[in-house]
Structures are given as C-alpha cells and as structure tokens.
Amino acid sequence: MAVDASLIEADANKQNSTPKEDWDASQIDPTDAPRAVREYLETLDEADFGAASEVQPKFTSHSDPASQWTAARKGPAFFGYSDNYLIDTDHGVIVDVEATRSIRQAEVGSTRTMLERVKAKFDLHPERLIAETAYGTGPMLGWLVDRKIAPHIPVFDKSGRNDGTWTRADFEWDAENNQYICPEGQTLKQFRRNYSDSNRGPTGEGVAKYRGLKNICQACPSKARCFPNMDFRSITREEHEDAGQVARDIAKTDQYVISMKLRKKVEMLFAHLKRVLGLGRLRLRGPCGANDEFLLAATAQNLRKLAKIFPAPQQPRKA
Ligand code: SF4
Incomplete structure (x- = not known):
C-alpha cells in the first residue's frame, strides 16, 4: 500500500x-x-x-x-x-x-x-x-515496524549536518554492545538522561546519548571533521532508531526502487x-x-x- x-x-x-x-x-x-x-x-x-x-x-x-x-x-x-x-x-x-x-x-x-x-x-x-519523507519520522516508523509493516519510506533524519563534519550515519551502530563505533574505531558509550523538556525526545520519553572519551577525542587526528566546537564527540539515538535502521536497510534494496516508482x-x-x-x-x-x-x-x-x-x-x- x-x-x-x-x-x-x-x-x-x-x-x-x-x-x-x-x-x-x-x-x-x-x-x-x-x-x-x-x-x-x-x-x-x-x-x-x-x-x-x-x-x-x-x-x-x-x-x-x-x-x-x-x-x-x-x-x-x-x-x-x-x-x-x-x-x-x-x-x-x-x-x-x-x-x-x-x-x-x-x-x-x-x-x-x-x-x-x-x-x-x-x-x-x-x-x-x-x-514520502514526511512520513519517515521515528514514531511512525516504530509504529509500522511493531506491526510488521515494512516501511518503504525515506527516513526523516534531522541529524544531518551541512558544515561537512561527520553525521550520525558515519558512525557504525553496534547493537550487541549498545555503542557506536566512530570512523577512527573508537567507541561512543551511552549515558542516559531524562529531559525535562519533552520536545527534546521524539515521544517525550527522552533520547539516549552516546559520547566519546574526552582525552581520546582531543588527541584524535580527525577531530576537525568530527566535532569542531566541542571537547568530545556525542551522538543522540532516538527511541525509534532501530525502526529507522530497518527503513534505511530497506532503502538499499531493489524493491525500494520499485516502491518509489509505485x-x-x-x-x-x-x-x-x-x-x-x-x-x-x-x-x-x-x-x-x-x-x-x-x-x-x-x-x-x-x-x-x-x-x-x-x-x-x-x-x-x-x-
Ligand atoms: S574525535 Fe573522537 S569520536 Fe571523533 S573520530 Fe576521533 S576518536 Fe572518534
């Protein structure tokens, strides 16, 4: 459909x-x-x-x-x-x-x-x-995936950057260990925090934040491409990010190309x-x-x- x-x-x-x-x-x-x-x-x-x-x-x-x-x-x-x-x-x-x-x-x-x-x-x-993309929000993708409906929808991703620095998509998600791996092979671990401002989280329940170690990031040769204005790199992971990944994986398939025509x-x-x-x-x-x-x-x-x-x-x- x-x-x-x-x-x-x-x-x-x-x-x-x-x-x-x-x-x-x-x-x-x-x-x-x-x-x-x-x-x-x-x-x-x-x-x-x-x-x-x-x-x-x-x-x-x-x-x-x-x-x-x-x-x-x-x-x-x-x-x-x-x-x-x-x-x-x-x-x-x-x-x-x-x-x-x-x-x-x-x-x-x-x-x-x-x-x-x-x-x-x-x-x-x-x-x-x-x-189309407007339907590719985290809660919508999560709702579809929960009901076993494959989302052939471009992900509505606001994590993109236009200053040439690395975006979340450049970091590999390691689900087994609940961490991101950066392009330099270092890990970004999670710390949780419940935001009092409900608008900060996709459903008002908050987001998970992953951060690199300050001393490693400060000495990293890719620092300028990773985090020009901070002491270390951090990445937020929204509640429905798993569903977003399902949609991103679907977007690489031949069936997705057909879907976009349909x-x-x-x-x-x-x-x-x-x-x-x-x-x-x-x-x-x-x-x-x-x-x-x-x-x-x-x-x-x-x-x-x-x-x-x-x-x-x-x-x-x-x-
Ligand atoms: S600055 Fe930190 S997170 Fe970024 S690539 Fe280097 S080590 Fe990895």
Whole structure:
C-alpha cells in the first residue's frame, strides 16, 4: 500500500476570518453556531484536527474554522483541508480516505487511523507501506515496524549536518554492545538522561546519548571533521532508531526502487481528482463536509478503476 495527502481549498475566504491574536473559540456559543462551526468545536481535541498542533494558525475562518490557513503550495496562502489516500499499489484502488487539517502531524497521524480501519473492516494488512519523507519520522516508523509493516519510506533524519563534519550515519551502530563505533574505531558509550523538556525526545520519553572519551577525542587526528566546537564527540539515538535502521536497510534494496516508482500512483490519483474530476475547491464545509466530499470523489475514482479492471461482459449483438 502507499499513502499520501493532497491539499484541497476549503469554501472559506480570508475576508471572513480573524487573526490568531483575536481568535477565541471559547467565545462561540455552540447552540447558536452553524454546523461547520459546531464541528470545529467538537473536533478541537481530535488528533486529526484541533489537537494536531498547539501552534495556532495565523488566521481562522468564520464560516469554516476547522479549515487550515496554509501556504503549503508556496503561493498565496488560503484555507484548505488535506485529503489523505491509502491505496493498493497493485491496482491503484483507494482502500481508505480521511480528511484532516492541512498540517503534517495530522496527515501522518491519519495513516495510522486508515491502516487500523482497513484491518478492522476488510482484514487488509499491507506487507509494506510506501510514503514520502514526511512520513519517515521515528514514531511512525516504530509504529509500522511493531506491526510488521515494512516501511518503504525515506527516513526523516534531522541529524544531518551541512558544515561537512561527520553525521550520525558515519558512525557504525553496534547493537550487541549498545555503542557506536566512530570512523577512527573508537567507541561512543551511552549515558542516559531524562529531559525535562519533552520536545527534546521524539515521544517525550527522552533520547539516549552516546559520547566519546574526552582525552581520546582531543588527541584524535580527525577531530576537525568530527566535532569542531566541542571537547568530545556525542551522538543522540532516538527511541525509534532501530525502526529507522530497518527503513534505511530497506532503502538499499531493489524493491525500494520499485516502491518509489509505485508511490507515483497516489500522486496520479490526486492529479486525476483535481484535473479530471475538478475537485479543486470544496463545496461543503466542516470536517464532516470535507470527509463526505473526499469519500464520494474517491468512490467515483474507484468505480472508474474497477470498471477498467473488471470490464462488463460484452453483449452479443442481436442479428
Ligand atoms: S574525535 Fe573522537 S569520536 Fe571523533 S573520530 Fe576521533 S576518536 Fe572518534
């Protein structure tokens, strides 16, 4: 299976919106609010919507407050929802759809919802999941590997450096001895520490830190390439780093190359949705409105696909 999200414009305009400094959801009276506004209030604690991020959007629409103010298309910003597709890559059939707020946390989170739903509803359990880098976060990869779904996903790795010094990938992981081996053959051992700042760890539970010995690192001929600004070299290992390694190993296989081509099938479905079915802007408002429209559009796409896979038997012409 493959997963991806596409941004669809909501039926909302900036003229009818409030900047974040002035927006206060607690002032809204739900008994007197239209359906889309009531749905916004009802989904404030849901992971796909309000709870997806603590960051307040720059503007909130009055007519459809659950829609996200976004400039993700690198053009002028607008209000939109994300249409998330989970597809079967053998045939390009959409197996699940979910509307979310247009931010990555919500889109990635919806993948879990869809995978759990197709398992419960159709007993479908993919051997592998194909997705782009945004889905390659530690917690997501860990979640997939725990469920025996091979992540054909580039790892979202923030440990990269752009100053030419060695990155974590240049150090060999020695799982048996719980240590890293540096390019000079020295060991970096772990010391644990629970960060009080939950943002420092991928799940709020902290990260493991491995460090070289100060006297060895200070005398090392590769010091300049390893740690120009410190007394010794240290490397952090996130909680789901094992799952990250699984994904990195998969990325070296021939099947992965095929998977990256198969990923285009989701993009083609979104292109078809917008260009052929003309779903560039939603007509219905609120999370339920977006979900209904996305579901109906996906159903239309599947019917077209199924008609091609299983063409109707030809009727013999009457003489
Ligand atoms: S500086 Fe330390 S960690 Fe880096 S290569 Fe040299 S010995 Fe290894």
